[in-house]
Structures are given as structure tokens and as C-alpha cells.
Amino acid sequence: MTTYDTQPQSGIDDGKAALVAALRDALGERLRDVWVLDEHSQQPLFLREDVAEQIEDVEVEKHLDNERYGFVTRETYDRLHYSEFRYTHRGFDTWELFRTFLVGDDRRVGVLVGVDADGRSYDFGALTDTVQDLGVEHGVSAFAPVAPGEA
Numbered sequence: 001m002t003t004y005d006t007q008p009q010s011g012i013d014d015g016k017a018a019l020v021a022a023l024r025d026a027l028g029e030r031l032r033d034v035w036v037l038d039e040h041s042q043q044p045l046f047l048r049e050d051v052a053e054q055i056e057d058v059e060v061e062k063h064l065d066n067e068r069y070g071f072v073t074r075e076t077y078d079r080l081h082y083s084e085f086r087y088t089h090r091g092f093d094t095w096e097l098f099r100t101f102l103v104g105d106d107r108r109v110g111v112l113v114g115v116d117a118d119g120r121s122y123d124f125g126a127l128t129d130t131v132q133d134l135g136v137e138h139g140v141s142a143f144a145p146v147a148p149g150e151a
Contacts, residue, residue: 012045015134015142020046022130023113027122032095032114036145037064038107043145051114067099067112074101087128091117100128102135102143109135109143
């Protein structure tokens, strides 16, 4: 079993609750999981029950550490390209991953969203806009992860 608590923490604050609500509105039952992370910690905001069961024996931290490397690649892309890096999309056989970053308030927070791979096309640009709008509305710090035991 993973050493990280895979169940969503109860009582998430307004910004995080608004994020989950907006993603559920956009994706419906296809939403699998939502995580926020910074350079050192992560927090699950939503885990669909079947996903929680599937990752019980998975080392979630290793997966999230790999996604955490996006803090570096995002900066690299922003320096090398004339346009701003907005999101990453990864496709797996049964699910897809969407990752974007909120930057501001002297903080950087990654947002990871898992969705079912059911043959539908997702508008990841629109999802990015939704996440970014919430970052502006609530401030980036509102999305910073709370490590287990700190809530």
C-alpha cells in the first residue's frame, strides 16, 4: 500500500473546493482524480472510489515526483519558446492526465487531473483557462498542497 494517504482530505478550503467543482462540472463522471502539488508535497483533492482502489498498491509519490519535474520543464519551455507553456497532456491505455501550473503570490502550484480515456476529445485549453481563472480569483496560495497531518 502507498505510504501516502490516497483519500481526499476533508474540509478543503474554498479555492480547492471551487477547483474540484469546476472540473466536475466540465468533465462529469469522467473525472478520476485531482491533485495539487508543489516542489515538496502533494495533496489529493478528489479521488473517484474506483481510482482510489486501483492505486492502493501503487507508489503514488513516484508518479507525482515525475510530474513534479514539470516545474523545471515549464521554465525551460518558457525560456526557449516565444509563447507561454500552458499544459501537458499524457495518454495512458485507460486514462489521460492533464497537468498545468499556477504561478503567483511567490508560489508555484501544479494541478494534475486524471480523466477516463473513453475516446472523447477533451478541450485541455479550456480546462487550463478554467484552472487559471480560479488561480486569479482565489490566489495561487489557496491551491498550495497541505501535507497529511498538517490539515
